[in-house]
Amino acid sequence: MSQPMNSPSPQATLPRSQAEIAARVKALESIMIEKGLMTTEAVDRFAEIYENEVGPQLGAQVVAKAWTDPEFKKRLLEDGTKACAELGFGGLQGEDMVVVENTDTVHNAIVCTLCSCYPWPVLGLPPNWYKQPAYRSRMVREPRKVLREDFGYDVSDSVEIRIWDSSSEMRYWVLPKRPEGTDGMSEKELAALVTRDSMIGVGPTSRP
């Protein structure tokens, strides 16, 4: 059903690939912004109202399940897309999700080097800063410093930091460490501790 990308499409009903239609929406927004008819902030604002319909609470459920079910965690790290599908989470932009696990010695964080590839089905829309070139370039160059200075998040010097580049073919996200003092908590209680930033790798989980 995909169209050659340079074919003219005067009729809106010509079948279009999802990539083309996503590009069309982006193009429309950029034209309106250039003409001074719209601001990104105005569109962000209305998107934000509905952001929670698709937000990171889904990823939080996946994380909480991985914390409580070792077999699920194993499957999640082996094949993120397949394991998320067990919970009914998936779809476009969720193909080839790779979940990277934080440990006592390794901290992971994600960037997209070119645009804003992001595991939409589990994290929702990427925040604006994630889409800024500054985040990407500095995060690759000096991640420890960016985490501390921009996000107020200190990663211990004894921990290696790995930065993963999401592309349209492979989208990374982070399985944070289960917080201390959460023994005996239910999956639902644990999910409430999982923040979006902790799954991007730029912030901690909440304290119980």
Place this chain on the structure above:
Amino acid sequence: MRPDATELGDARRRVEQLLTELPGPGSDAEQLSFNDPWELRAFALAVAAYHRGLYDWSEFQLALIGAIRRWEGEPEREPWGYYERWLEALETVLSGSGVLPGTELDGRTAEVMATPRTTNHHEAHREPVAIDPART
């Protein structure tokens, strides 16, 4: 609690008021769901454009109804997609008010599509792109 939570709630109620008069899933805001980022973006763009006074909501409503009817009348239809019709309606009202002339959007879309294709962007990157080693 975010400081503007009430304001957001008010904005949401205003948007939902608009949606009650629309056909499709929009008529029940509880059912509103987005399967892809562009859908939410197109949704927000239409609401924001209305708030900027670029068209009357009734115009958008009619355009959306028209787009859905046209899809229903096509002999060989593409698979159903609510937000495809939503985008079509948005393009219709923006063209109607002279904001979006002719083929400008087609041209820009091709530019957007071409951008990632000139890079290695759709290759999978299987190793960390950067490592900051432990220091102790």
